[in-house]
Amino acid sequence: MTMAPPFEEREILFRDFAKALFKSDMDALYRVVTPDFLWLYHDGVAVTKSLSGGDAIGAHLAEQKILFSVQRFYEVRYHHLPETTFMTFRVSETVAGSGELREQRGIEHYTFRDGRIATKDVYRKPAL
16 A cells, blocks of 8 residues: 655645646646546446546546536535545536536545545535
8 A cells, every 4th residue: 555645745735636626637636646547436426437448538528518507616624634635525516408406515535645636536415
């Protein structure tokens, strides 16, 4: 088992990871994740996905941009443990086709290998 990066290095990884996802920049993404990075995703409604590889991740990001006219994450907090990191958050979304507003809360679990992010496991559910 390889050690996770120090907390300060993780903050830089997560900053660069978020920028790459926001821009749908797979080259930038794969500078901070492992070559076999795996993103497991459950959206709290009906969608469960396992994303592996730049094509699958890029397609997912493109689908999200079509599905939601607005998607805003807030109350984002990282919780670093020695070998793993959890991120808690809330997200407001507006469904593009219907105008439906969705409020969800979620948690993401990250693992690391060789100084990079190896997995992202996302669980979301409607906020009460």
